[in-house]
Each structure stands twice: as structure tokens, then as C-alpha cells.
Amino acid sequence: MSTTLAPPRTSSAAGVRLRGVGRTFGARSAARGDGHVVLRDVDLDVAPGEIVAVLGPSGCGKSTLLRAVAGLDAPSRGEVLVDGAPVRGIEPRAAVAFQEPRLLPWRSLAGNVALGLPRGTSRAAGRERVAELLGLVGLADFAGHRPRSVSGGMAQRVALARALARRPGVLVLDEPFAALDALTRLKMQDLLLDVLAAAPTTVLLVTHDVEEALHLADRVVVLGAPDDGRGPGAGVRTTVRVPGQRPRDRGDARLAALRADLLAQLGVPRA
Incomplete structure (x- = not known):
């Protein structure tokens, strides 16, 4: 995968703060406290330009947490702030890329x-920005193609370019590479780091892949039910800083102990 990167520009990266964030589904009223508690008392600060990966068992609220940051879902309690301003409805400073590219099949890649x-973007400015982004993700020669004529990895690159189109302060990635084959997934991880070097922003990434988290993130947050007797719902169980600077050597021996510890926290026994 060959990508020609534009020179780094001034970052629009925004800080993210979560304070006491909880989410309950199916509650008949806040006062009753019934319903299914997914998140409870989540406190998290993400610095501008930081990449934070979120790990945790299935059903612990990882995607719910991302949706709250993007304004796609409102917490039942607590507050989410982006650059110090509360998130109220769809957050204009955030952009989202999902596990599926979700491209419109009747539009070209450039159109997507x-x-x-x-x-309000002018036609000329829009064409220039789209061409810049397609070049950034290595698809300049495929602008006129339809989604059905490109691979899954290429479609996911288009989804990433679309998410970056308005220069978001926060990029929210919900398992964006999970559906790709192993080799394409590794290439996409490296591409993401290249793209962020040229277009810096803050990233919150949900993944089930510990290796991916250690390769991409500055910090890893593990969600899970705290052993504190406060009832159901996941909170922040552990936060760890990943040693070394991005991009990291996947074979870095310093990551071995951290990898084993994270897997143990996710219920994978040590060998």
C-alpha cells in the first residue's frame, strides 16, 4: 500500500472529558433505577491529539461510550464534553467510522x-478536499469507481477519508478494521497512523484486538464491571500507558508483559 502524504497541518484536535457517565437502557424512569445498566460512573480524560483504545468484554458498553462522545446517544447520567463544551445531540466536532464502510453503492468513491x-463547502473547495483525502488514503486513481468494484480494505479507506472530510476534532472509530483479513488489517493500522501524522486529530478507538490497541494507542482503557459491590454496569477498570512512540515495532519486547496483562484482564489466562 503506497500512500503519498500531505505535509502535516495545524491540528484541530479536541480534548474529550467524561465525568460520571452512565447509561441505562429500558429504565421506566431515572428515579426508579430499573432497566439494564451498561455503563456506570465512567471518568475519562483524552488529551488533544491522543489516541486512546478502549478494550473490554462483549456487552460492556464500549460502543455505547463512543456513541455518547459522538452525540449519537445520550448518557443517562453524567456529562461528556468536547473542548470543554457539553455534547448536546449530534456532536459537530466528532466524526465516526464503523466496522462496515457504509458506502452508498450508487455514488463514486469521491462522491462518498x-x-x-x-x-456550505463550495463546489471547488469540496473537489479539492476530496482529492486531497483520496490521495491521503492512497486512492487518488480510484475516485470514479463505485464501491462494488473495490476491495473491502479500499472501501474502509474511503470510510476513513469521509470521516476526516470536515477536519473533526475527535475521530471515533468503532472496530473499523475488524471485518478485514489479517494482512489488510495490519496495513490499515499503519495507514491510519500515516494519515493521523498528516491530519492530526484526537482518536477514540474501540477494538477487541489487544495487538491493535498496543500498536495504535498512546493509552489503553479497559472497561469492565468493577469489583466494588456497587451493582451492574461497566466502568473504567484499568488505564495503562503504552511505552514507546508511534509507530511502534510490533515485536517490541517491552510490549510483551503489557500484552499478557491486558489479555488476563480480558479473561484470557496466562500461558
Whole structure:
């Protein structure tokens, strides 16, 4: 995968703060306290430009947490702030890329990227921005292709370009590479780091892949039910800083102990 990167520009990265965030589904009222508690008392600070990976068992609220940051879902309690301002509804400073590319099949790749442009973007500025982004993800020669004529990895690159189209302060990635084959997934991880070097932003990444978290993230947050007797719902169980600077050597011996510890926290017994 060959990518020609633009020179780094001034970062628009935004800080994220979660304070006492909880989410309950199916509650008849806040006062009753019934319903299914997914998240409870989540406190987290993400610095501008930081990449934070979120790990945890299935059903612990990882995606729910990301949706709260992006304004796609409102917490039942607590507050989410982006650059110090509370998130109220769809967050204009955040962009989301999901596990599926979710491209419109009747639009070209360029047309799909253009969907992410801010409202009011002129036609000329939009064409320039789309061309820049397609070049950034190595797809400049495929601008006119339809989604059905490109691979899954290429489609996911288009989804990433679309998410970056309006220069978001926060990029929210919900298992964006999980559906790809192993080799393509590794290439996409490296591409993401290249893209972020050229277009810096803050990243919150949900993944089930410990290796991916250690390769991409500055910090790893593990969600899980705290052993504190406070009832159901996941909170922040552990936060660890990943040693070394991005991009990291996947074979770095310093990561071995951390990898084993994270796997143990996720219920994988030590060998």
C-alpha cells in the first residue's frame, strides 16, 4: 500500500472529558433505577491529539461510550464534553467510522467522501478536499469507481477519508478494521497512523484486538464491571500507558508483559 502524504497541518484536535457517565437502557424512569445498566460512573480524560483504545468484554458498553462522545446517544447520567463544551445531540466536532464502510453503492468513491464535507463547502473547495483525502488514503486513481468494484480494505479507506472530510476534532472509530483479513488489517493500522501524522486529530478507538490497541494507542482503557459491590454496569477498570512512540515495532519486547496483562484482564489466562 503506497500512500503519498500531505505535509502535516495545524491540528484541530479536541480534548474529550467524561465525568460520571452512565447509561441505562429500558429504565421506566431515572428515579426508579430499573432497566439494564451498561455503563456506570465512567471518568475519562483524552488529551488533544491522543489516541486512546478502549478494550473490554462483549456487552460492556464500549460502543455505547463512543456513541455518547459522538452525540449519537445520550448518557443517562453524567456529562461528556468536547473542548470543554457539553455534547448536546449530534456532536459537530466528532466524526465516526464503523466496522462496515457504509458506502452508498450508487455514488463514486469521491462522491462518498464528499458526503462528509461540512455544509456550505463550495463546489471547488469540496473537489479539492476530496482529492486531497483520496490521495491521503492512497486512492487518488480510484475516485470514479463505485464501491462494488473495490476491495473491502479500499472501501474502509474511503470510510476513513469521509470521516476526516470536515477536519473533526475527535475521530471515533468503532472496530473499523475488524471485518478485514489479517494482512489488510495490519496495513490499515499503519495507514491510519500515516494519515493521523498528516491530519492530526484526537482518536477514540474501540477494538477487541489487544495487538491493535498496543500498536495504535498512546493509552489503553479497559472497561469492565468493577469489583466494588456497587451493582451492574461497566466502568473504567484499568488505564495503562503504552511505552514507546508511534509507530511502534510490533515485536517490541517491552510490549510483551503489557500484552499478557491486558489479555488476563480480558479473561484470557496466562500461558
